[in-house]
Amino acid sequence: MSRSDELFQxxxxxxxxGVNSPVRAFKSVGGSPLFIDRADGAYIYDVDxxxxxDYVGSWGPMIMGHNHxxxxxxxxxxxxxxxxxGAPTAIETTVAEQIHALxxxxxxxxxxxxxxxxxxxxxxxxRGYTGRxxxxxxxxxxxxxxxxxxxxxxxxxxxxxxPDSPGVPADFARHxxxxxxxxxxxxxxxxxxxxxxxxAIIVEPVAGNMNCILPNPGFLPALRALxxxxxxxxxxxxxxxxFRVSRGGAQEYYNVTPDLTTxxxxxxxxxxxxxxxxxxxxxxxxAPLGPVYxxxxxxxxxxxxxxxxxxxxxxxxxxxxxxxQQSSEQLAQGLRERAQRQxxxxxxxxxxxxxxxxxxxxxxxxxxSESCQSDKERFNKFFHLMLEQGIxxxxxxxxxxxxxxxxxxxxxxATLDAADYAFSKL
Ligand SMILES: Cc1ncc(COP(=O)(O)O)c(C=O)c1O
Ligand SMILES: NCC(=O)CCC(=O)O
Numbered sequence: 001m002s003r004s005d006e007l008f009q010x011x012x013x014x015x016x017x018g019v020n021s022p023v024r025a026f027k028s029v030g031g032s033p034l035f036i037d038r039a040d041g042a043y044i045y046d047v048d049x050x051x052x053x054d055y056v057g058s059w060g061p062m063i064m065g066h067n068h069x070x071x072x073x074x075x076x077x078x079x080x081x082x083x084x085x086g087a088p089t090a091i092e093t094t095v096a097e098q099i100h101a102l103x104x105x106x107x108x109x110x111x112x113x114x115x116x117x118x119x120x121x122x123x124x125x126x127r128g129y130t131g132r133x134x135x136x137x138x139x140x141x142x143x144x145x146x147x148x149x150x151x152x153x154x155x156x157x158x159x160x161x162x163p164d165s166p167g168v169p170a171d172f173a174r175h176x177x178x179x180x181x182x183x184x185x186x187x188x189x190x191x192x193x194x195x196x197x198x199x200a201i202i203v204e205p206v207a208g209n210m211n212c213i214l215p216n217p218g219f220l221p222a223l224r225a226l227x228x229x230x231x232x233x234x235x236x237x238x239x240x241x242x243f244r245v246s247r248g249g250a251q252e253y254y255n256v257t258p259d260l261t262t263x264x265x266x267x268x269x270x271x272x273x274x275x276x277x278x279x280x281x282x283x284x285x286x287a288p289l290g291p292v293y294x295x296x297x298x299x300x301x302x303x304x305x306x307x308x309x310x311x312x313x314x315x316x317x318x319x320x321x322x323x324x325q326q327s328s329e330q331l332a333q334g335l336r337e338r339a340q341r342q343x344x345x346x347x348x349x350x351x352x353x354x355x356x357x358x359x360x361x362x363x364x365x366x367x368x369s370e371s372c373q374s375d376k377e378r379f380n381k382f383f384h385l386m387l388e389q390g391i392x393x394x395x396x397x398x399x400x401x402x403x404x405x406x407x408x409x410x411x412x413x414a415t416l417d418a419a420d421y422a423f424s425k426l
Pocket of ligand 2: 208
């Protein structure tokens with residue numbers, strides 16, 4: 001029995017499922033999860049001392065690679081000043097300004113502690129501001145685990161076969177309307193059926209929780225136009241895509257301006273941080289200025305802000321994104337070529353430092369139902385063949401794959417060599 005197995009058996013006795021977030025549990029790929037001892041750059045090291053090239057990156061935040069010296073030092077410096085004050089600090093404004101500079105649509109920003117809090121609060125604000133209750137989300141998109149958003153959700157909910165969770169009263173869920181990703185008609189129909197009732201559309205601008213699905217050209221601008229036509233707000237959920245798809249997020253890459261944006265992951269540099277922001281006029285509807293209540297004991301925590309500030313400083317450098325883009329393209333193309341050589345039907349979707357691979361005979365994957373048609377048995381076999389060779393991929397066919405700035409030629413070559421072998425064994 002490995003040390004990871006031992007620790008997992010022990011954890012199962014005191015933690016539900018042995019994990020503090022379901023996606024970590026290896027439930028869909030089988031086997032038991034690796035317990036991690038430490039991580040550095042492109043590598044994570046398990047408690048049995050084995051090194052892995054990591055494409056999970058703590059589910060997104062570690063875009064600069066693990067344990068980056070500048071982020072680590074910023075945290076240490078902040079800790080030396082005290083852990084939390086529950087009163088304003090200068091760095092909260094600094095980070096808000098930094099976010100605004102990178103994403104100009106975020107005129108004002110409120111800090112929270114997770115992506116879930118960010119989307120939950122953005123929905124409440126959109127409802128309060130418009131005076132409407134309903135909103136539209138897309139099937140297979142995941143926006144965290146707030147009640148009204150756990151409807152036809154992606155990520156772990158989908159992996160475990162529970163996209164509509166028990167515990168969410170039907171009365172709450174009935175205000176959540178679901179449309180099909182990349183299908184504008186499905187969105188138009190909902191607007192026509194619910195005139196003057198829809199507060200907002202919330203969308204993952206690149207869907208990363210039903211594997212990785214890119215928006216069709218014109219899809220996001222058309223959502224913008226529909227929101228304008230019907231007096232609804234457009235909320236772009238950039239928790240995953242923010243500063244990953246490009247320096248200014250997916251909204252910059254696809255040239256679409258939301259009313260509100262939600263962030264998480266990278267803006268915390270590995271610490272628990274989320275944020276939401278947008279047009280001042282809407283954001284000023286929040287307490288203490290406006291009537292919509294939203295709060296948090298640890299929101300804008302100085303240690304977390306220091307990590308986020310350092311993370312955003314690093315990712316602001318255009319050269320970092322150029323490198324990320326090149327290495328991601330190289331990995332995506334390399335996977336396509338090697339799969340083809342081994343007669344494995346594979347689709348790789350990639351944009352910026354985000355990608356996803358599907359074992360499928362379809363010509364393209366553009367929505368939830370197409371993602372569900374991919375071969376899960378093949379995925380699981382591939383996952384374990386890669387893991388055995390020291391490549392740590394997301395343990396579910398419904399998760400995205402993340403590149404970091406610490407992944408260099410050596411890591412990409414090693415990954416492609418491992419994939420070549422894995423494809424030959426499928
Ligand atoms: C697009 C998106 N929105 C929201 C969330 C929720 O963030 P968190 O897990 O930090 O609550 C996630 C991931 O978890 C996500 O990928
Ligand atoms: N794509 C999945 C996530 O980003 C969330 C991770 C988690 O819930 O632990």
